[in-house]
Amino acid sequence: MLATYGDRSPADVAEGIDSLELAWLVHQLEQHYGVPLDLDDDALARMSTVSGTLEVLQELKVETGSR
Numbered sequence: 001m002l003a004t005y006g007d008r009s010p011a012d013v014a015e016g017i018d019s020l021e022l023a024w025l026v027h028q029l030e031q032h033y034g035v036p037l038d039l040d041d042d043a044l045a046r047m048s049t050v051s052g053t054l055e056v057l058q059e060l061k062v063e064t065g066s067r
Contacts, residue, residue, distance in 0.1 A: 001028055002050070015049050022047055033062060 002017070003010045005030050017025070022044065030036055037060065039047075047053040 001025060001032075004028075006019065013050065014051065016052065017048055022053075022066060025053070029057070037062070 002008075002021060002025060003012045005021055005028075025047075026037055027040065043056045043059075047056050058064070
């Protein structure tokens with residue numbers, strides 16, 4: 001999903017996620033799954049990396065598999 005931001009290949013997605021990418025990703029996830037994500041400040045801070053984002057989404061029970 002992050003690769004589609006900026007029309008990148010998945011290999012071009014860095015581990016670090018900046019605030020603009022994070023806002024875009026949260027919006028995309030909410031649109032994709034049709035539910036708002038209940039993210040507190042701690043969860044958002046942990047989502048500054050791809051691996052941290054996956055951990056948070058797994059805790060929220062959000063499916064993260066490929067489309």
